[in-house]
Amino acid sequence: MGPVPDLDDIATVCASRLCAADSVLLASHIDADGLTSAAIAATALERAEIPFEVVFKKQLDETEIGSIAALSHDTVLFTDFGSGQLDVISDHEQAGDFQPVIADHHQPADAETECHLNPLLVGIDGASELSGAGASYVLARALADVAKTDPPRANRDLAALAVVGAVGDMQAIEGELVGANGGIVEEGVAAGVLAEGTDLTLYGKQTRPLPKLLEYATEVPIPGISNDEAGAIAFLEDLGLDLKRAGDWRTWADLADEERQTVASALVQRAVTRGVPADEIQTLIGTTYTLTDEPTGTELRDASEFSTLLNATARYERADVGLAVCRGNRAGALDRAQTLLSNHRRNLSEGLDLVQEQGVTHEGHVQWFDAGNAIRETIVGIVAGMALGTDGVDSDKPIFAFANKSDEETKVSARGTGPLVGRGLDLSVVMQEASRAVGGDGGGHDIAAGATVPAGEEKRFVEAADEIVASQF
Ligand code: C5P
Ligand code: C5P
Ligand code: ZN
Numbered sequence: 214m215g216p217v218p219d220l221d222d223i224a225t226v227c228a229s230r231l232c233a234a235d236s237v238l239l240a241s242h243i244d245a246d247g248l249t250s251a252a253i254a255a256t257a258l259e260r261a262e263i264p265f266e267v268v269f270k271k272q273l274d275e276t277e278i279g280s281i282a283a284l285s286h287d288t289v290l291f292t293d294f295g296s297g298q299l300d301v302i303s304d305h306e307q308a309g310d311f312q313p314v315i316a317d318h319h320q321p322a323d324a325e326t327e328c329h330l331n332p333l334l335v336g337i338d339g340a341s342e343l344s345g346a347g348a349s350y351v352l353a354r355a356l357a358d359v360a361k362t363d364p365p366r367a368n369r370d371l372a373a374l375a376v377v378g379a380v381g382d383m384q385a386i387e388g389e390l391v392g393a394n395g396g397i398v399e400e401g402v403a404a405g406v407l408a409e410g411t412d413l414t415l416y417g418k419q420t421r422p423l424p425k426l427l428e429y430a431t432e433v434p435i436p437g438i439s440n441d442e443a444g445a446i447a448f449l450e451d452l453g454l455d456l457k458r459a460g461d462w463r464t465w466a467d468l469a470d471e472e473r474q475t476v477a478s479a480l481v482q483r484a485v486t487r488g489v490p491a492d493e494i495q496t497l498i499g500t501t502y503t504l505t506d507e508p509t510g511t512e513l514r515d516a517s518e519f520s521t522l523l524n525a526t527a528r529y530e531r532a533d534v535g536l537a538v539c540r541g542n543r544a545g546a547l548d549r550a551q552t553l554l555s556n557h558r559r560n561l562s563e564g565l566d567l568v569q570e571q572g573v574t575h576e577g578h579v580q581w582f583d584a585g586n587a588i589r590e591t592i593v594g595i596v597a598g599m600a601l602g603t604d605g606v607d608s609d610k611p612i613f614a615f616a617n618k619s620d621e622e623t624k625v626s627a628r629g630t631g632p633l634v635g636r637g638l639d640l641s642v643v644m645q646e647a648s649r650a651v652g653g654d655g656g657g658h659d660i661a662a663g664a665t666v667p668a669g670e671e672k673r674f675v676e677a678a679d680e681i682v683a684s685q686f
Contacts, residue, residue: 219335224355227314227328232360234288237265240281242293243527245381245520249346249374250292252539257353257368261360269532273298282310290314293345296321296331297656316348320641320656340658342392346378350397372401373504374539381520388414388499406506413477414499419514422462423449433497436487452479466509522550525557528591564588564596572605578682581613581675590616594626594663601628611638615671623671625664634659637685647677
């Protein structure tokens with residue numbers, strides 16, 4: 214039995230519909246989870262010998278669903294979105310425009326359709342237990358059974374991409390995937406495509422020379438090492454290990470297990486003696502997911518780095534590059550993605566600097582900043598999430614971030630924390646209600662959500678959101 218048995222029944226119905234289709238339009242979302250969802254679905258459709266085309270959308274609304282209907286495929290498979298727009302989709306279904314199949318994990322709109330695969334419908338948390346890629350993986354497993362084309366490893370090899378999607382959607386709680394996600398990890402390990410381990414959690418273990426790995430590791434600032442090139446080098450040189458090859462610093466991925474242990478313990482030791490709080494030190498070490506079929510020393514080997522690489526493509530209108538990388542087309546696509554990645558990382562760091570310089574405005578129950586044109590609307594949510602808990606940004610209040618979309622429209626991203634959700638916060642409700650109150654629309658998850666509002670309505674939006682958050686606590 215699979216890790217999510219109730220979803221398997223719905224998945225079988227969805228798979229049967231796809232197998233009966235003349236041609237499928239696969240529509241997906243432009244982030245790491247959306248890309249991995251599309252790659253999983255595309256691979257499974259191809260292996261089932263079902264003809265399909267792929268399109269990506271920044272967000273789904275009436276206009277976008279209309280343009281999807283106009284592409285005249287008899288069946289449309291929505292991945293990593295669709296549930297929030299179920300009302301609009303079911304209108305098209307009733308009008309005979311297309312037959313929908315949805316594999317998603319967002320809060321559903323008030324409507325129903327037969328082929329709707331969503332963890333929230335079976336009591337599984339869509340923000341922490343199953344992502345869009347996870348839902349697509351459950352569908353891929355069902356397609357392997359229904360299509361009878363006998364795909365390799367019964368599509369269980371696609372578990373690796375499902376884990377990249379879940380990690381990209383920040384579903385790992387205290388670093389670890391749990392619930393249905395945990396079941397997918399087990400299937401990936403059994404299929405020989407994944408390894409789960411305990412390791413340093415710093416970003417860049419596969420690709421950064423050791424001093425850079427430590428210098429840039431600002432998630433847990435360690436005095437004398439973080440943001441300190443000379444300090445990081447001195448720390449490594451003092452360990453008495455041979456950490457260079459032919460004069461060049463090695464990467465974490467190049468080290469032997471004992472060498473890693475020596476560096477990691479020394480790092481923890483240094484953090485302790487320099488007074489880094491224990492709860493922060495704990496997060497230095499955590500669960501990591503390795504894609505064992507991918508080459509060592511590339512972003513693709515580590516689920517977290519892989520997901521950042523994907524965000525660097527799709528959120529910059531190059532979903533085609535990310536999809537090609539996910540599907541194993543590495544010739545030009547990986548190079549291109551790596552270039553996009555350095556641009557993305559620079560934008561994130563400049564975005565965080567901006568929040569630090571400009572500060573956030575504190576209301577009674579929420580805090581917010583307006584990035585205007587300074588941060589791209591497709592990444593302002595990532596910056597908001599990273600800013601929570603930094604200087605001047607309270608981790609005890611949800612954060613709202615505005616960015617210009619056009620002269621007429623403003624994007625809002627909202628991010629919360631696990632403890633805030635525990636106290637009653639549901640940002641998907643806040644974003645939907647507060648945006649509708651000012652003539653916009655939105656939705657998402659309890660812990661992270663987004664909306665579009667008419668330009669000029671930001672202030673009224675914050676007031677509405679502040680009130681709703683107050684009533685949720
Ligand atoms: O549309 P989608 O579900 O893929 O996007 C989820 C978004 O929510 C991601 O940007 C992710 O970073 C964010 N998120 C978060 N913290 C969580 C869960 C999700 O910031 N615990
Ligand atoms: O864009 P952002 O990263 O802030 O999105 C956070 C979450 O809210 C994502 O899961 C996204 O799909 C969802 N969202 C939504 N409706 C919008 C904007 C975002 O459901 N208008
Ligand atoms: Zn998602």
